[in-house]
Amino acid sequence: MEAEQAWQVVLGQLQMEMSKAAFDTWVKNAELVGWNDNCFTIGVRNAYARDWLENRLTSTVTRLLSGLMESPQRVEFIVWHKEAPLEASPNAPAFAPANGRNDAPQPRTVIPRYRFENFVVGASNRLAHAACLAVAENPARAYNPLFIYGGVGLGKTHLLHAIGNATLERGLHVLYVSAEDFTNDLINAIRTHTTTAFRERYRNIDVLLIDDIQFIANKESTQEEFFHTFNTLYGQEKQLVISSDRPPKAMMTLEERLRSRFEWGLTVDIQPPDLETRVAILRSKAERAGREVPVEILYTIARQIQSNIRELEGALTRVLAYADLSGRPLSPALVEIALADLIPQRSQIDPGQVVNAVAQVFGISRERLLSRERSREVALPRQVAMYLLREEANVSFPQIGEVLGGRDHTTVLYACEKVADMIERDDYLRRRVSQVREALYGRSMAG
Ligand SMILES: Nc1ncnc2c1ncn2[C@@H]1O[C@H](COP(=O)(O)OP(=O)(O)OP(=O)(O)O)[C@@H](O)[C@H]1O
Numbered sequence: 001m002e003a004e005q006a007w008q009v010v011l012g013q014l015q016m017e018m019s020k021a022a023f024d025t026w027v028k029n030a031e032l033v034g035w036n037d038n039c040f041t042i043g044v045r046n047a048y049a050r051d052w053l054e055n056r057l058t059s060t061v062t063r064l065l066s067g068l069m070e071s072p073q074r075v076e077f078i079v080w081h082k083e084a085p086l087e088a089s090p091n092a093p094a095f096a097p098a099n100g101r102n103d104a105p106q107p108r109t110v111i112p113r114y115r116f117e118n119f120v121v122g123a124s125n126r127l128a129h130a131a132c133l134a135v136a137e138n139p140a141r142a143y144n145p146l147f148i149y150g151g152v153g154l155g156k157t158h159l160l161h162a163i164g165n166a167t168l169e170r171g172l173h174v175l176y177v178s179a180e181d182f183t184n185d186l187i188n189a190i191r192t193h194t195t196t197a198f199r200e201r202y203r204n205i206d207v208l209l210i211d212d213i214q215f216i217a218n219k220e221s222t223q224e225e226f227f228h229t230f231n232t233l234y235g236q237e238k239q240l241v242i243s244s245d246r247p248p249k250a251m252m253t254l255e256e257r258l259r260s261r262f263e264w265g266l267t268v269d270i271q272p273p274d275l276e277t278r279v280a281i282l283r284s285k286a287e288r289a290g291r292e293v294p295v296e297i298l299y300t301i302a303r304q305i306q307s308n309i310r311e312l313e314g315a316l317t318r319v320l321a322y323a324d325l326s327g328r329p330l331s332p333a334l335v336e337i338a339l340a341d342l343i344p345q346r347s348q349i350d351p352g353q354v355v356n357a358v359a360q361v362f363g364i365s366r367e368r369l370l371s372r373e374r375s376r377e378v379a380l381p382r383q384v385a386m387y388l389l390r391e392e393a394n395v396s397f398p399q400i401g402e403v404l405g406g407r408d409h410t411t412v413l414y415a416c417e418k419v420a421d422m423i424e425r426d427d428y429l430r431r432r433v434s435q436v437r438e439a440l441y442g443r444s445m446a447g
Pocket residue numbers: 114118119120121125150151152153154155156157158159212245281309310313
């Protein structure tokens with residue numbers, strides 16, 4: 001197995017085993033920067049991440065890598081930053097370990113592998129993709145600022161970097177930064193009396209890509225600084241692209257003057273992908289990994305992971321690793337085993353929880369949901385409740401009929417089939433069903 005491939009398998013494994021918060025904070029951005037003499041060198045963004053990984057994951061990662069490479073391996077974690085990504089070839093970025101042990105978080109630069117060419121377009125992200133392309137082709141002319149929002153792991157970061165790569169290639173000066181890094185950078189600049197240098201870094205650029213802006217929503221001085229950064233760049237006709245997990249209006253603690261500025265240009269959303277798009281994403285990922293995966297397998301995975309593309313990709317990595325390590329051929333049964341502990345135990349969900357969650361997400365009372373009322377406002381949520389009772393709580397059709405105020409089991413059967421079918425075609429319904437799952441399982445499952 002190639003070193004990079006092994007590292008990807010380990011990442012997939014860690015993603016499954018760690019909490020989402022821990023994975024995103026410490027592991028998500030770790031990359032393989034070198035493999036030499038049976039030693040994996042893993043680059044991370046700052047000293048905190050390096051220490052965290054060193055202390056907690058050295059033995060797990062070493063064990064996994066040794067198993068995959070079939071020989072003893074070592075692992076070292078280093079702080080690194082990318083060197084002049086513009087000059088680097090798009091597929092082979094040049095990495096330079098930071099000199100010594102550098103404690104200052106480095107603003108991130110553009111990741112070469114997130115490109116328009118490997119972004120799969122479907123109904124759920126078509127508008128966002130088109131807007132990003134337009135901005136990349138016509139910075140500061142098409143839409144400024146461009147504000148992209150959507151749930152976790154749906155491709156916002158990918159699109160930001162795709163704009164970054166396209167504009168870098170045209171010789172523009174681009175800066176990608178997460179709102180968290182912007183905040184840390186600011187705090188650091190204040191602490192070390194280098195705010196002038198900070199401002200120069202953020203204001204002498206052509207394109208600013210700022211990810212997860214919701215992070216600054218409750219931070220007053222960061223908002224103040226970002227307000228001035230925004231005004232300077234906008235005033236000089238420089239492009240701003242902002243991503244967030246929610247629309248500007250839904251950021252309660254965001255200052256009004258920033259909120260209104262975010263809405264000056266174009267606001268677009270990304271929805272969870274439909275089945276066909278999920279399969280297309282898996283196919284593209286399998287091709288990039290040089291693997292031939294039967295379409296039936298892609299469908300089996302795509303049906304199980306519905307609303308987070310990062311998890312979808314993690315699931316494919318896991319299935320492939322499972323097949324490789326066990327020496328068994330890819331089959332739907334193998335997918336089921338490989339992903340078994342990813343899917344929460346159905347029996348742990350209580351029917352009452354499902355009814356409550358549906359009522360809450362659709363904004364109607366539990367009593368109306370259980371009543372005989374037939375208006376569409378109530379009928380659709382009731383059918384969704386039937387579908388989810390079957391899917392998530394594993395309740396039989398006759399029992400579902402009873403839970404929902406004494407309905408015939410054929411009515412329930414019909415509702416389940418109808419909702420299963422509609423979810424694949426109707427963005428609104430898919431989003432609602434995702435929200436109910438989110439309420440049932442917490443954030444990580446729903447994405
Ligand atoms: N349409 C797509 N085609 C191909 N890959 C995709 C697509 N959308 C997302 N991905 C992949 O899914 C993963 C997660 O996407 P990304 O990190 O961009 O999500 P995000 O919306 O920024 O999530 P978060 O809110 O957690 O920051 C990435 O590896 C990305 O390349």
